[in-house]
Amino acid sequence: MQTQILGYPRIGANRELKKACENYWAGKIQLETLLKCRREITKNNWDIQQAAGIDLIPCNDFSFYDQVLDLTLSLGAIPERFNAVALNKKNSELDLYFAMARGYQKDDLDITAMEMTKWFDTNYHYIVPEFTKNQNFNYFSQSILNEFISAKKEGFEPKTVLIGAVTYLLLGKEKEENFDRLDLIDRLLPVYTQILEDLVKHGAKVIQFDEPFLALDINDKTKEIYQNVYQKIRKQFPQLVIQVATYFDGLKDNTSLAVNLPIDILHLDLVRNLEQLDTVLNEIPAHLNLSLGLVDGRNIWKNDYKKSIETIQNAVQKIGEERVIIASSCSLLHSPYDLDLETNEDNLPSEIKDWLAFAKQKVSEIAFLRDFVNNPENDALVEKYKENQDAIYRRTTSKLIHKEHVKNRLDEVQPSDFSRDSAFIDRKETQQHVLHLPLYPTTTIGSFPQTQEVRSWRSKYKKGELTTEQYDDLLKQETERTIRWQEEIGIDVLVHGEYERNDMVEYFGEKLKGFAFSKNGWVQSYGSRCVKPPVIYGDVYREEAMTVYWSSYAQSISDKWVKGMLTGPVTILQWSFVRDDQPRSTTCQQIALAIQDEVKDLEAAGIKIIQIDEPAIREGLPLRKTEWQEYLKWAVDSFKLSSSNVSDSTQIHTHMCYSEFNDIIDSIAALDADVITIECSRSQMELLNAFSDFNYPNDIGPGVYDIHSPRVPTKQEMIDLIKKASNVIPTNQLWINPDCGLKTRHWEETEKALIEMVAATKELREIYQPTSI
């Protein structure tokens, strides 16, 4: 029996990669220092796995920004607009790569970044490959080979991880009309072949092709392509051990297809879908080995050894231990690094820490499962098994988890708690009476630059180097400065800037009961940006107001409206590590009631506009369509439960980024938010079509400024985008705003961009008239 993980986190135990990349972008370090950081991280990751006794250690699971972008560069699928960057001899291959990820605005060039979107149902974002009808691929970057060679040099015999060809095409986007990107497969495969030839030439024996789409709904054409692709690869590389890894759902109707591919190892995500195992075991051909994804790569709970061993024994009985591999359910990219780094009893009490496992611990769990199944009588292993079962028992019986008053409150929720008093059309009139907003009201999404300085105040405050009063004063000064600046440039609806928040979810996690949080449990979200998802371990409730202080302060110093700013229940759920001992829907409704309490308190404090961010609603959608309706029902209900208990005159906003709305537009409308602000600029307002086709009735703010890139948009660009929006949405429904919050941006570019945004709006107000309601 062997062991493997599908990938290891690559940000470094102390986010070394984040710091190195950001220093490189700022011109503070040279390329060589950045490359050294990579070598140290990969070596450390391999060492950890080797020390734990993992058999198939992955390489090419490292990435400076995103693994899909890495492959795009390797395959030479570089959009034409980056040619000038590539041709400039001053730029390294890595500079070109970062330009594709982040845009490029120097040397008289002004090139937009490639689009970024959610990686399946995770909070990780990948850079979307762009395909044209006559797309050419060529073996452009040798980074895959280079990593294999450096792993070999370090003394490892790694398996190389590659995103499979079919998944790669499906992850991308057609940039021209009238073609299907899957038809590019015959152009793409020869480059995969070249990469594989190179790897084999240098001694590669095992390749892991990640093909998560095999666990999703796919059409007949895709199924046929899957067969052809792996037949071709098999034929060309008869000696190679070919693994296909599926994850995030079960094979379900694709079982026959998957088990009959001419491959050597098939990986299953048994955390997401345990039921698939029996079906697969019944259909599995004699040559195929099975990788059992038993250790959860998407959550932080300790593995229940008893359950895992039962599953392993079931598989071993049917196919024999030599054909079984024990594995993580998916890549550990989505897990924090190391639980041993958590030493703060206030954040993560030892009673709760005892229930958890981060990436490093998960690696040991996988190795343990193999060792115990092989040596069930070994005293040391039996002792470890007992320790594990004791911890599982302590968690199920802990007094920290269940709160009767939370359960009772949820039982008492009434149907009327889920809807506003009046229909939107009437609310709009009532609100306009109070708010007196102009045509195309301008606003921002909430956060303003979280400068190093602001972060250092929080850091000092947490270390006790600043008193509460001093910290408070500094934040007040920053908030006031931001309010004044927004007033000065003429924004209509202001925000307070969210300076008091480390993160839009973690902040609420720190304030709500039933949550614990880590000190160093970072997980990559996109590029160098990381999050520390809080841990929901018990029933959730709010003990005291969480945001009223800052919103009231900001409103008290301005004559303009200042939006209250909350994170919605679905997003808090989705971006936390969630308890697995009750349905997600129940946890979500508990959070919804806590947010409802906050909404009511903000309203009572005189806040007239309250934004409840729900960027993760789309991401939470199950990957299989048959499960959508059930999810959408409780997700929409949770938002409505949090937002409906206000008077008609209170304007409720919501905000969503990285969302494709076409398939779920009716649920978005059912949220009945008075205003929704959405990310739209990278896709050139394409996303608005869903709203327009649906005749979406409420107000919409399609983002006109791509905040994920340091690039400053021109006034004309924004005018063009607003005009485009005005062509499909009645003008009196439109708001003007950036795509998302500005926390990741610097002040310099933020100031320039927002001044231009207001100027663009003013110019358009001269041209467009409000459409009548």
Ligand SMILES: CN1c2c(nc(N)[nH]c2=O)NC[C@@H]1CNc1ccc(C(=O)N[C@@H](CCC(=O)N[C@@H](CCC(=O)N[C@@H](CCC(=O)O)C(=O)O)C(=O)O)C(=O)O)cc1
């Ligand atoms: C809107 N998005 C979010 C998602 N998920 C979330 N949970 N939050 C989001 O906002 N998903 C989709 C999108 C895009 N994603 C992101 C994710 C992350 C960031 C971001 O800016 N992350 C920051 C870290 C934020 C944070 O928690 N900061 C803390 C700790 C700061 C820190 O590093 N402190 C230093 C010391 C500082 C000093 O002394 O100078 C340290 O601990 O070493 C804080 O502010 O207190 C990041 O830097 O990655 C943006 C968009």
Ligand SMILES: N[C@@H](CCS)C(=O)O
């Ligand atoms: N209010 C948040 C939303 C991000 S999705 C912000 O502005 O950062």
Ligand SMILES: [Zn+2]
């Ligand atoms: Zn956003």
